[in-house]
Amino acid sequence: MASMYFLFLLLILIIPILILIILTIILKPRPTKIPIKGRHVFITGGSSGIGYALAHEAASQGARVSILARNVDKLEEARNSIRLSTGIDVSVFSVDVRNFDDVKKAINEADPIDVLICNQGVFIPEEFDKQEVDTIKFMMDVNLMGTFHLIKAVLPSMKSRKDRGPCSIALMSSQAGQELIYCDERYCIVTMLAHLVHALPY
Numbered sequence: 001m002a003s004m005y006f007l008f009l010l011l012i013l014i015i016p017i018l019i020l021i022i023l024t025i026i027l028k029p030r031p032t033k034i035p036i037k038g039r040h041v042f043i044t045g046g047s048s049g050i051g052y053a054l055a056h057e058a059a060s061q062g063a064r065v066s067i068l069a070r071n072v073d074k075l076e077e078a079r080n081s082i083r084l085s086t087g088i089d090v091s092v093f094s095v096d097v098r099n100f101d102d103v104k105k106a107i108n109e110a111d112p113i114d115v116l117i118c119n120q121g122v123f124i125p126e127e128f129d130k131q132e133v134d135t136i137k138f139m140m141d142v143n144l145m146g147t148f149h150l151i152k153a154v155l156p157s158m159k160s161r162k163d164r165g166p167c168s169i170a171l172m173s174s175q176a177g178q179e180l181i182y183c184d185e186r187y188c189i190v191t192m193l194a195h196l197v198h199a200l201p202y
């Protein structure tokens, strides 16, 4: 009798746990993999650092790649280096993301964009109380307003596109600088991403 009672208790425990495991497996979100071969990837801050590495990787995977930054020499250097190692010719745009009209012009001149990576960024590491207001404004303008400019410029064409498959926008943020203004505007980037989810058709 005692063993029956024990078995009954075990079943009561095991069945819900089994159901939970099955539900976890079925409902677990899985990333969608969309090959970027042949798609147009537009990377800001693509002339150096992380942006350059992304541009190189996208070109290696057969994407059509555009990079945007201010310094023409650095852009040309990045273009040559990617061409040498991948054989892919990258388009370059010398633009300051702080200027909305210039950003709009570059995006309209480029081929329709499938993937926009807003990666440009400046970081002047100083403690908040020692940081000049102009420095804070500079970082805000490049990192935050620049990203707004890019998204505002690209959204109309992304939303009206037909039969070109899914499009996406990636925003670069950072966990660094918890006591610096850098963190505040990088945090805004995350909030911006949440709004974007509602703005994009896919």
Ligand SMILES: NC(=O)c1ccc[n+]([C@@H]2O[C@H](COP(=O)([O-])OP(=O)(O)OC[C@H]3O[C@@H](n4cnc5c(N)ncnc54)[C@H](OP(=O)(O)O)[C@@H]3O)[C@@H](O)[C@H]2O)c1
Pocket (backbone or CB within 6 Å): 044, 045, 046, 047, 048, 049, 050, 051, 068, 069, 070, 071, 072, 074, 095, 096, 097, 098, 119, 120, 121, 122, 123, 142, 146, 172, 173, 174, 175, 176
């Ligand atoms: N490196 C890290 O450890 C790290 C960590 C976390 C997050 N991040 C983020 O990752 C991104 C890339 O970082 P990184 O270290 O690779 O940067 P990086 O090597 O300094 O490159 C920054 C890029 O942004 C461009 N840029 C700067 N100001 C611009 C402007 N006003 N308009 C257009 N382009 C501009 C630069 O080119 P020009 O100067 O020629 O314009 C350059 O191509 C940034 O958003 C950064 O906040 C970096």
